[in-house]
Amino acid sequence: MTNAPSHRPAPTIRLVAREAGVSQATVSRAFSQPELLTPATVEKVLGTARRLGYVPNQVARALSTGRAGNIALILPDVANPFFSALMRGAQAQAYKRGYATFLGDSDETAHLEDVLLGKLAAQVDGFVLASPRLDEPLIRKHAARKPVVVINRDLEGIGRVLVDTGPGFTAAVALLAGLGHRAIAYVGAPRSSWSSQQRARAVAAAGAAHGLSVVQIDAGRPSHEAGRDCVAALMEAGVTAALAVDDVVAQGIMAGLAERGLSVPGDFSVVGCDDIIAATTYPPLTSVNARCAIAGANAVDLLLNGFATPAPPTASHVITGELVIRGSTGPAPAQAPARTPARAPAQTIRASRRPSAKARAPAEPDPSSRK
Amino acid sequence: MTNAPSHRPAPTIRLVAREAGVSQATVSRAFSQPELLTPATVEKVLGTARRLGYVPNQVARALSTGRAGNIALILPDVANPFFSALMRGAQAQAYKRGYATFLGDSDETAHLEDVLLGKLAAQVDGFVLASPRLDEPLIRKHAARKPVVVINRDLEGIGRVLVDTGPGFTAAVALLAGLGHRAIAYVGAPRSSWSSQQRARAVAAAGAAHGLSVVQIDAGRPSHEAGRDCVAALMEAGVTAALAVDDVVAQGIMAGLAERGLSVPGDFSVVGCDDIIAATTYPPLTSVNARCAIAGANAVDLLLNGFATPAPPTASHVITGELVIRGSTGPAPAQAPARTPARAPAQTIRASRRPSAKARAPAEPDPSSRK
DNA sequence: CTGAAAGCGCTTACAG
DNA sequence: CTGAAAGCGCTTACAG
Numbered sequence: 001m002t003n004a005p006s007h008r009p010a011p012t013i014r015l016v017a018r019e020a021g022v023s024q025a026t027v028s029r030a031f032s033q034p035e036l037l038t039p040a041t042v043e044k045v046l047g048t049a050r051r052l053g054y055v056p057n058q059v060a061r062a063l064s065t066g067r068a069g070n071i072a073l074i075l076p077d078v079a080n081p082f083f084s085a086l087m088r089g090a091q092a093q094a095y096k097r098g099y100a101t102f103l104g105d106s107d108e109t110a111h112l113e114d115v116l117l118g119k120l121a122a123q124v125d126g127f128v129l130a131s132p133r134l135d136e137p138l139i140r141k142h143a144a145r146k147p148v149v150v151i152n153r154d155l156e157g158i159g160r161v162l163v164d165t166g167p168g169f170t171a172a173v174a175l176l177a178g179l180g181h182r183a184i185a186y187v188g189a190p191r192s193s194w195s196s197q198q199r200a201r202a203v204a205a206a207g208a209a210h211g212l213s214v215v216q217i218d219a220g221r222p223s224h225e226a227g228r229d230c231v232a233a234l235m236e237a238g239v240t241a242a243l244a245v246d247d248v249v250a251q252g253i254m255a256g257l258a259e260r261g262l263s264v265p266g267d268f269s270v271v272g273c274d275d276i277i278a279a280t281t282y283p284p285l286t287s288v289n290a291r292c293a294i295a296g297a298n299a300v301d302l303l304l305n306g307f308a309t310p311a312p313p314t315a316s317h318v319i320t321g322e323l324v325i326r327g328s329t330g331p332a333p334a335q336a337p338a339r340t341p342a343r344a345p346a347q348t349i350r351a352s353r354r355p356s357a358k359a360r361a362p363a364e365p366d367p368s369s370r371k
Numbered sequence: 372m373t374n375a376p377s378h379r380p381a382p383t384i385r386l387v388a389r390e391a392g393v394s395q396a397t398v399s400r401a402f403s404q405p406e407l408l409t410p411a412t413v414e415k416v417l418g419t420a421r422r423l424g425y426v427p428n429q430v431a432r433a434l435s436t437g438r439a440g441n442i443a444l445i446l447p448d449v450a451n452p453f454f455s456a457l458m459r460g461a462q463a464q465a466y467k468r469g470y471a472t473f474l475g476d477s478d479e480t481a482h483l484e485d486v487l488l489g490k491l492a493a494q495v496d497g498f499v500l501a502s503p504r505l506d507e508p509l510i511r512k513h514a515a516r517k518p519v520v521v522i523n524r525d526l527e528g529i530g531r532v533l534v535d536t537g538p539g540f541t542a543a544v545a546l547l548a549g550l551g552h553r554a555i556a557y558v559g560a561p562r563s564s565w566s567s568q569q570r571a572r573a574v575a576a577a578g579a580a581h582g583l584s585v586v587q588i589d590a591g592r593p594s595h596e597a598g599r600d601c602v603a604a605l606m607e608a609g610v611t612a613a614l615a616v617d618d619v620v621a622q623g624i625m626a627g628l629a630e631r632g633l634s635v636p637g638d639f640s641v642v643g644c645d646d647i648i649a650a651t652t653y654p655p656l657t658s659v660n661a662r663c664a665i666a667g668a669n670a671v672d673l674l675l676n677g678f679a680t681p682a683p684p685t686a687s688h689v690i691t692g693e694l695v696i697r698g699s700t701g702p703a704p705a706q707a708p709a710r711t712p713a714r715a716p717a718q719t720i721r722a723s724r725r726p727s728a729k730a731r732a733p734a735e736p737d738p739s740s741r742k
Numbered sequence: 743c744t745g746a747a748a749g750c751g752c753t754t755a756c757a758g
Numbered sequence: 759c760t761g762a763a764a765g766c767g768c769t770t771a772c773a774g
Contacts, residue, residue, distance in 0.1 A: 007515065007517055008516070010516065012766095012767055013768065024746095024767090024768080024769090025744070025746080025770080026745075028767095028769060029769090032768095032769075036743070037743070037744080055493065056493075056767090057434075057493045058490070058493045059433045059439065059493050059494055059766090059768090060493075061767080062430045062750090062768090063431055063434050063751065064749080064750050064767080064768045065769065065770090066750075077459075078449070078459050081455075085450055087449050088449050091449065091475075091476050095475075095487075101473065101475075102471055102472065102473055102474070103444075103458070103462055103473070103474035104466075105462050107463070118426065122381065123430055123441075144379075145381070252651070254653060255651070255653045255655075258653045258654075279595070280623070281626075283629075383751055383752085384751060395751090395753090395761090397760060397761075398752095399751095404754095408760080412759080427751090428750095428751055429752095430752085431751035432751080432752055432753075433752090434750090434765095434766050434767065435751080435752045435753045435754085436752085436753060493767095
């Protein structure tokens with residue numbers, strides 16, 4: 001396995017030095033510490049460097065200095081809108097501060113997280129671990145080797161960014177109470193993630209404060225389908241509003257309601273969380289904004305700022321999500337929607353170029369959501 | 372700026388050699404070419420390596436061999452569902468083949484693409500460039516230095532993966548014609564991307580073949596909002612169905628129709644493209660599947676396979692997108708929908724924890740879509 | 743202000 | 759089958 005030799009090798013510092021008539025050290029300084037050189041020297045070196053198309057080799061630099069100039073972002077699923085937004089914020093911030101970003105998708109597994117952390121360790125100066133699935137001892141093991149900042153996991157002594165959506169959910173319950181709802185549901189994730197737990201608690205507490213009856217429903221792995229599937233349970237419970245662990249599930253709930261001929265917010269109110277896709281549904285979702293992009297950027301800042309200090313990052317940074325009220329919440333209906341049977345789901349047919357259309361399951365995975 | 376010294380330095384090959392009583396060369400071979408060594412030696416070395424927690428330093432290895440073991444994926448917007456899915460497929464395939472992935476988000480700008488390509492060049496063995504905004508000469512310049520595979524850009528002599536959605540759009544037009552539609556619209560991107568051009572041509576040709584009247588509408592930068600905004604133009608044009616450049620725009624069109632009290636597919640039919648979010652809307656979108664994840668994986672394969680050959684990748688790999696029929700397409704209405712004025716858009720209010728709710732624009736960027 | 747030289751942690755012909 | 763040694767392309771005390 002040879003690297004395609006047809007690609008000419010990049011010019012090195014030695015060539016630039018020779019062409020400019022200076023030493024390698026001078027070329028190096030022209031790039032990394034120009035203030036140590038005469039402006040004329042810097043100009044001369046940079047000029048010939050540009051002419052030759054020279055760019056400092058980051059790999060050699062990393063080996064020499066011990067600093068890679070890279071970070072890695074490890075997350076459970078890049079296709080999930082929450083993580084996409086987070087990634088966008090993190091990558092942009094890292095770039096702005098001169099760092100390149102490795103992307104590691106753990107496919108929701110703790111094992112892959114562990115492997116990725118190990119493989120990338122030598123090439124990065126630190127990690128941002130979003131909603132890690134890894135158990136605490138392993139996270140701490142990796143954090144002992146390289147600086148680590150986690151997002152949405154509260155680990156004492158490890159740098160972390162926590163998105164506090166509790167107040168947003170509290171506000172959402174208050175909104176529903178004000179609209180006359182008396183029985184509501186929280187639709188959450190299974191082995192409660194830190195985020196889902198937090199949201200469930202906020203709903204329970206606020207519900208009690210307003211004298212509402214609150215049922216908790218476990219949707220399983222949060223996905224559009226999971227949301228749709230739990231609509232039966234919502235009808236059974238006799239509630240008139242649901243707060244979901246995230247927008248994907250909320251959107252699924254809206255689809256399930258529509259299949260039963262129920263309208264939102266006329267017959268039922270729905271609240272989501274994250275506020276990434278919430279503005280694009282119809283009706284647009286009332287949702288708790290999780291400031292995903294900001295969380296990603298803050299995590300990168302926390303990590304990079306830590307490089308300048310002797311101790312690893314250990315601070316915890318809390319971001320508060322606010323409620324954004326849109327069109328999926330309205331006055332409580334006169335009575336809870338009847339247990340309407342679902343209509344047959346809309347047909348899905350995959351047509352090829354050939355006239356014969358054949359029914360098949362879509363190959364692309366559902367954009368699902370677990371945080 | 373020092374790297375946090377509290378993180379103990381990783382053990383090196385020298386330490387392992389000393390501890391195992393062998394030379395560095397032997398330790399190196401135990402990891403990279405164990406077949407050259409006695410099984411006993413390999414075992415001894417690997418054992419002490421494990422005991423010391425030694426992992427080969429990828430940076431040193433890269434400098435020495437000239438192979439980084441990394442690739443970079445450059446794309447216009449990670450928050451766009453199309454690219455998220457593509458990224459997922461690419462990253463997973465690279466991992467499967469032993470490569471780590473750098474992520475570069477160009478934020479839709481040609482300049483950032485250029486910079487990222489330059490900065491990452493030394494750290495990667497090649498690039499996957501998805502829907503590049505860069506002009507052809509610059510792409511060729513970079514491709515002359517490092518292997519490059521582009522996605523959805525047809526550049527002779529450069530490795531590329533092209534998703535051909537033409538047949539899918541042709542099938543979609545046939546579907547609409549069969550449902551009795553006589554006047555349809557294609558809603559595309561502005562400075563036509565390769566993808567949008569291709570789709571527009573397919574719609575025009577198929578429309579002519581079926582004797583339909585076809586209008587082309589430019590939605591500007593493809594986004595949910597752009598889709599919603601062009602509904603007025605659709606009404607004006609008197610069409611009864613629209614095919615959109617992607618699902619995000621299609622979803623926007625559905626929202627705009629809903630705001631006017633028009634139902635899909637009763638009053639109007641909508642077709643999208645990409646098939647990532649199509650299954651999650653209500654009604655679920657009929658959409659041309661763009662096999663995004665597969666495109667990403669194929670691009671990585673094309674790139675990595677090229678490393679084994681002397682010449683850079685130059686093949687072009689075409690993936691055909693098929694039409695997936697769901698609930699947003701139906702029989703043509705008796706007559707084109709009247710020019711109903713839009714109702715006031717659903718209110719958006721952001722509520723803080725404090726009782727006073729204040730109206731503000733959401734901070735998160737709209738997940739938009741340009742490919 | 744500039745240069746000669748050692749060193750970062752590996753790999754790999756070249757000997758033996 | 760194993761080792762001594764050069765080299766990958768930089769950076770950085772150390773001299774001058």
